[in-house]
Amino acid sequence: MLADALEHLVRGIVDNPDDVDVRVKSGRRGETLEVRVHPDDLGRVIGRQGRTAKSLRTVVSALADEGPVRVDVIDTDRRR
Secondary structure, eight states: OHHHHHHHHHHHHOSOGGGOEEEEEEETTEEEEEEEOOGGGHHHHHOGGGHHHHHHHHHHHHHOOSSOEEEEEEOTTSOO
């Protein structure tokens, strides 16, 4: 449910909504939602000084029923 809500929010922000991918990963520190977008939309999702990303994290945290939830915006353009 959280992943679907986050994906809906991010699709409304970006220019390439078909490239939005939200993956759920569970860890010892709680659930992590990884957001991947088209490289051209990365700045839109992060926002100026991270304001948009922070707002997305706030909304997802408010929707979360159980435990802490992290939202990570993954830079798909960066090589490991």
